[in-house]
Amino acid sequence: MEAIQHKGLPLKASCGGKGTCGDCVVLIKEGAYAKKSSAVLPDRLVNQGYALACQTLITDDLIVQLPQFEELLIKSVVRSEFVEKNKKDISGTYAHDPALKSIALNLPQPTLEDNYSDFKRVERQLVQHTGSKDFSLPYSVLKNLAHTVRQEQGQIHVTYFDDPSQASIVNITPASATERVFGLACDIGTTTVALYLVDMANGDIIETASSLNQQIKCGEDIISRINYSQKPGHLKELQDLIMITINRLIETVTQRAGTSSQDIYCASISGNTTMIHLLLTLEPNYIREEPYVPTFNRVPLLQAKDIGLRMNPEARIYCAPSVGSYVGGDITAGMLCTPMLKEADKTSLFIDAGTNGEIVAGNRDWLMTCACSAGPAFEGGGIRCGMPASSGAIEQISLSESGKLNYKVINGIKPKGLCGSGLVDLMAELFTHGNIDRHGKFNAPKTRDRIYHSQNGLAFLVEEAQNTFWGKDIVITEKDISNLILTKGAVFSACSLLLKSVGLDFHEIEALYIAGGFGRFLDVDNAIRIGLLPDLDRDKFHYVGNSSLAGAYLILRSEQNKSLTEEIAEKMTYIELNTEPRYMNEFTGSLFLPHTDMDLFPSVQKLFDSHTKESI
Ligand code: FES
Numbered sequence: 001m002e003a004i005q006h007k008g009l010p011l012k013a014s015c016g017g018k019g020t021c022g023d024c025v026v027l028i029k030e031g032a033y034a035k036k037s038s039a040v041l042p043d044r045l046v047n048q049g050y051a052l053a054c055q056t057l058i059t060d061d062l063i064v065q066l067p068q069f070e071e072l073l074i075k076s077v078v079r080s081e082f083v084e085k086n087k088k089d090i091s092g093t094y095a096h097d098p099a100l101k102s103i104a105l106n107l108p109q110p111t112l113e114d115n116y117s118d119f120k121r122v123e124r125q126l127v128q129h130t131g132s133k134d135f136s137l138p139y140s141v142l143k144n145l146a147h148t149v150r151q152e153q154g155q156i157h158v159t160y161f162d163d164p165s166q167a168s169i170v171n172i173t174p175a176s177a178t179e180r181v182f183g184l185a186c187d188i189g190t191t192t193v194a195l196y197l198v199d200m201a202n203g204d205i206i207e208t209a210s211s212l213n214q215q216i217k218c219g220e221d222i223i224s225r226i227n228y229s230q231k232p233g234h235l236k237e238l239q240d241l242i243m244i245t246i247n248r249l250i251e252t253v254t255q256r257a258g259t260s261s262q263d264i265y266c267a268s269i270s271g272n273t274t275m276i277h278l279l280l281t282l283e284p285n286y287i288r289e290e291p292y293v294p295t296f297n298r299v300p301l302l303q304a305k306d307i308g309l310r311m312n313p314e315a316r317i318y319c320a321p322s323v324g325s326y327v328g329g330d331i332t333a334g335m336l337c338t339p340m341l342k343e344a345d346k347t348s349l350f351i352d353a354g355t356n357g358e359i360v361a362g363n364r365d366w367l368m369t370c371a372c373s374a375g376p377a378f379e380g381g382g383i384r385c386g387m388p389a390s391s392g393a394i395e396q397i398s399l400s401e402s403g404k405l406n407y408k409v410i411n412g413i414k415p416k417g418l419c420g421s422g423l424v425d426l427m428a429e430l431f432t433h434g435n436i437d438r439h440g441k442f443n444a445p446k447t448r449d450r451i452y453h454s455q456n457g458l459a460f461l462v463e464e465a466q467n468t469f470w471g472k473d474i475v476i477t478e479k480d481i482s483n484l485i486l487t488k489g490a491v492f493s494a495c496s497l498l499l500k501s502v503g504l505d506f507h508e509i510e511a512l513y514i515a516g517g518f519g520r521f522l523d524v525d526n527a528i529r530i531g532l533l534p535d536l537d538r539d540k541f542h543y544v545g546n547s548s549l550a551g552a553y554l555i556l557r558s559e560q561n562k563s564l565t566e567e568i569a570e571k572m573t574y575i576e577l578n579t580e581p582r583y584m585n586e587f588t589g590s591l592f593l594p595h596t597d598m599d600l601f602p603s604v605q606k607l608f609d610s611h612t613k614e615s616i
Pocket of ligand 1: 016018019022023025
């Protein structure tokens, strides 16, 4: 475990290396080692070469596969179907008009009469063909220019940013060097990092990849990462970890696309305020201390070489602007993906329920926003058998009247754990069938077949060890349920308070856009039953997908979207919940299933009334 952690690779270790949680299981492919026996790893897996990393002593060079790392490499990043289906209706434009452009030029040969410098001759042609007047040239291109322009008798290919004040050349190659020009859209989430490799000639998404943010070993949420960054050397370590994460994903997508990372000339990055501070090694401590001041809201344009991203060193990096300490570029970019800014007379609500819950209410004329500390529960963090929505996760689950559980696993393999949508389903089903009460406590007579005392307290058996991928029971404990209630309570009460602060209530909302953490399979009815989402007409709900990534992609496609994101950041009014006295009341009311005030959830009340009648 020490060797793996030293390399900066992610490894879950909830028992801290005591050999009791079984999180740190790895597959040893080759080499000699000594191990302590452990009750948590079944013999079947030990015989196949699996071992608990924390209980393994290295006695020789080893080749070790990290199954958790592999499982967390989410193979297919879900593209936002919502954006693709609603190209004309979203607030951002889907037009392809990036600042990055390429052009083929044929330079006349120099003569005694026309012996202007090589750069002047390139610039003269560029002015003629593009309409831009002035071009800058980086030293990295300048130093090879004499050779490049002569290699194919003046036939060249120029890549440049068409900025209004001065266009900037980023590369010049001989014409036959098939120059492909790529861009990168990247969402840096607290738990997951996802990116698209984009062909900048036409805006097509060529490849996608995603993985766990490797900073996770330093803390699962924003506050614990900020705390971690305060020890000497730790801020740099956090930056190194996010760089390793992104650079490895770049390697994955470029290899799959058969291209080089040097052909990537621009990146559009979105992330919450803390993630962008850590990416840029900026002191994040003042984000968490009253009066909650970030170092920046608007990051100046950077170059890949400034921060060490593996792409062309001259590549431009744009970070979507943030609004406040807890509402970041993930939200301003995400707003591009909804129709909220197109409509003046229709008020909508936008909820991005990742590790940090961020909420926006408003329309074309006004936008209010706030953030709550939702915690990583719906992304699998802090939940005994929780995991991200990747291969082996139970993503849908239902409970029949006879007590039989039916579930669907991502990729159809043996289940490894429960992801956010599976957890919402499970809680709703347990609650609806009376297996848990309104406080989230198990109802003993109802659950007696499946409940037992585990080392983590009372646990409800979802699937027994022999049918699971890891040969360990998949359970949900009372402590898990209590964490999930805290999370759903934080999100619901933040939405409620945000609306009250502008004198609205949920019924005045005409559309509700759900983004982020949950998989495609979040069941809205179940989310309402546990009190995560408000009890509104079901046709008002729209699932936007990873709007942060889709927004970063839209910014890459068009400069117009970049300007609109900045307008959005300026326009949003940020409410700081930490200093809002009414928030605690709202939150306390939300710590029941679905809520203390059942009038807010008429459809859930109706369901209970019908169940009661049936049982009479
Ligand atoms: S860290 Fe818990 S078993 Fe190894």
